[in-house]
Amino acid sequence: MAQPIYVTQPYLPPLEEFTPYLEKIWANKILTNGGPFHQQLEQALCDYLGVKHLALFTNATIALITALQALRITGEVITTPYSFVATAHSLLWNGIKPVFVDVDPRTLNLDPSKIEAAITPQTTAIMPVHVYGHPCDVEAIQKIADNYNLRVIYDAAHAFGVQDAGGSVLRHGDLSVLSFHATKVFNTFEGGAIICPDAKTKMRIDQLKNFGHAGEITVVAPGINGKMSEINAAFGLLQLQHIDQTLALRKEIDATYRELLKDVKGIHCLQDAGEKVANYAYFPILVEADYPISRDELYQKLRDNNIYSRRYFYPLISEFPMYRGLPSAQRDNLPVAFDAAQQVLCLPIYPALEVAHIETIARLIAQ
Numbered sequence: 001m002a003q004p005i006y007v008t009q010p011y012l013p014p015l016e017e018f019t020p021y022l023e024k025i026w027a028n029k030i031l032t033n034g035g036p037f038h039q040q041l042e043q044a045l046c047d048y049l050g051v052k053h054l055a056l057f058t059n060a061t062i063a064l065i066t067a068l069q070a071l072r073i074t075g076e077v078i079t080t081p082y083s084f085v086a087t088a089h090s091l092l093w094n095g096i097k098p099v100f101v102d103v104d105p106r107t108l109n110l111d112p113s114k115i116e117a118a119i120t121p122q123t124t125a126i127m128p129v130h131v132y133g134h135p136c137d138v139e140a141i142q143k144i145a146d147n148y149n150l151r152v153i154y155d156a157a158h159a160f161g162v163q164d165a166g167g168s169v170l171r172h173g174d175l176s177v178l179s180f181h182a183t184k185v186f187n188t189f190e191g192g193a194i195i196c197p198d199a200k201t202k203m204r205i206d207q208l209k210n211f212g213h214a215g216e217i218t219v220v221a222p223g224i225n226g227k228m229s230e231i232n233a234a235f236g237l238l239q240l241q242h243i244d245q246t247l248a249l250r251k252e253i254d255a256t257y258r259e260l261l262k263d264v265k266g267i268h269c270l271q272d273a274g275e276k277v278a279n280y281a282y283f284p285i286l287v288e289a290d291y292p293i294s295r296d297e298l299y300q301k302l303r304d305n306n307i308y309s310r311r312y313f314y315p316l317i318s319e320f321p322m323y324r325g326l327p328s329a330q331r332d333n334l335p336v337a338f339d340a341a342q343q344v345l346c347l348p349i350y351p352a353l354e355v356a357h358i359e360t361i362a363r364l365i366a367q
């Protein structure tokens with residue numbers, strides 16, 4: 001491969017389509033603080049995603065931290081080790097103790113059957129992740145939350161546009177958090193959002209992301225600055241016009257990989273979306289024991305051919321120094337997550353990836 005192929009490449013609409021938005025900003029001199037583009041994007045995303053209330057943020061990490069503040073979460077929170085490190089970091093930034101629970105081998109999402117054993121009198125919430133955009137077992141999680149009076153905050157950073165039979169997957173739990181980072185399916189360069197069920201919660205979140213201001217001379221909480229700027233919001237509005245086309249391209253790439261890899265012994269393509277509305281954010285494969293070389297050898301072989309796959313999620317969050325001393329971070333508590341972290345490889349997937357590239361990648365894996 002002459003040009004390096006990375007695991008992702010951000011989608012950018014034609015530059016000239018962005019110019020009119022910039023001209024508007026230059027004309028009205030409103031750069032941030034919930035300006036017109038910010039308001040328009042919140043409404044446009046509610047409409048597109050099919051959710052009632054949404055608060056834009058500067059990124060998903062600040063949104064996760066603020067979501068925990070909004071619900072006044074304290075004590076211990078049950079979460080997954082199999083995610084990007086920001087999931088658990090948002091807990092530490094709030095002085096909350098993460099309690100890691102193992103994942104379901106089929107989906108690599110938090111395993112509901114393991115949650116109850118991890119609940120203590122200090123447990124106040126569950127923070128699951130819709131890993132790779134595959135929905136969690138939301139019903140089982142909600143049932144446990146209801147039984148034990150726990151809140152549920154979904155890290156939905158991967159789940160833009162994902163739907164189950166009842167509609168957007170973002171409607172589940174008390175809050176869901178999206179990421180619009182450059183590497184995600186829908187990007188605003190940097191950005192994120194909290195989805196919440198009612199106007200009252202949205203108002204508290206809006207106050208918290210704006211220093212706790214509730215008016216010109218009133219401050220009601222020790223808030224943070226999490227506001228999305230007008231430039232990012234304007235870019236989001238433009239991206240929304242292209243999102244259906246980019247999701248369709250991702251779907252085709254997913255189907256091509258599945259077809260080309262279906263008979264390769266020792267390679268397991270994770271979860272087929274089937275009839276559900278998926279977003280094809282990632283293309284994770286498991287390199288199993290009967291594949292001729294190890295996952296890391298395959299990773300290196302692809303690199304040697306200028307193809308940069310990624311080992312999401314290896315190492316597990318629970319392996320990082322600020323977490324690995326926790327009793328719940330130990331290997332015998334998380335056998336499925338440890339195995340997955342040793343086997344997983346995310347292959348390149350992005351709208352501009354060409355069929356010839358996919359064929360080359362599949363051929364390298366098959367031989």
Ligand SMILES: *Cc1c(COP(=O)(O)O)cnc(C)c1O
Pocket residue numbers: 059060061062083084086087129155157158179180181191192
């Ligand atoms: C990308 C990501 C985040 C962080 O999102 P930012 O917008 O970069 O702060 C959090 N959780 C998961 C699972 C992610 O993939």
